[in-house]
Amino acid sequence: MATIEARLSELGITLPKAAAPVANYVATVLGRDTLVISGQLALGPDGVLDAAHKGKLGADVSGEAGRAAARNCAINVLAQAKAALGDLDRIERCVRLGGFINAAPDFIDLALIMNGASDLMVEVLGDKGRHARSTVGVASLPLGCAVEVEALFSIRP
Template identity: 60%
Template sequence: MSETAKRLAELGIVLPKAAAPVANYVPYVRTGGMAPGALPQLWVSGQLPLGPDGKLDERHRGKLGPDSPIDPAREAAERCAINLIAQAHAALGDLDKVVRVVRLGGFFNVASSFEALPQAMNGASDMMVNVFGDRGRHARTTVGVAHLPLNALAEVEAVFEISF
């Protein structure tokens, strides 16, 4: 069992089956390093906060507003991160091939304003660090948007540096 698989088990996380694309895109792309001598990368398409059953829980649906509680948004971002890890596992077969989580991009479904976007995105960031340790520390972007697929609260994408 890989070290990352052991860590997932310690955290009580069971990875779901990687979600299939719902439109004309692929769930991930493996590419060579962007600079000479750089390691290859895995770019994972945005993942929604689908549960283990492949469905979107009502708690993770709708728009965030000024008075919205942070917990559902944070949980949605965490669920997105679990789904990103499931896609990485599907692509690599062994999560120990993740050298580093390079970047996360978080999108939140916002009606007007929601000041706690950074704290909500910590759900995804914390999950990456909890699973990958220092390899999970990353750059990130967090933005509020007018609409997300399935009226989800969040969508998160990732770039991983990987080994061969």
């Protein structure tokens, strides 16, 4: 079994089917040595957004639910990577994660929420999962989701 797949199994994570884009864009762009993944929502394994992951951090969504939503986003990022690459062991490094947090105007703990995604990448990829990151608070996200995460990976050709 592949190394990353084995680690996912050890963590009890089953990657869902990669979600199809809902507008005029592609889910991934594969370059010679990079993979860019469009923003992924916190959809569950069934492709449905859990009610606990809908709304604004600092208003209707708790910090714990926000971190869980970010983790789900990261799992969906890996599902997109699997669909694009076929073999997750082609990933050499998670270069960057971008996080968008649907936040109330006075919510300042954006970085703590995004840790849900960052922590998952390191849990799964080890040191190859350590990445640069941007986290931005936004007024709204698709489907009312609390978090959206995009990614850039360096890959083996």
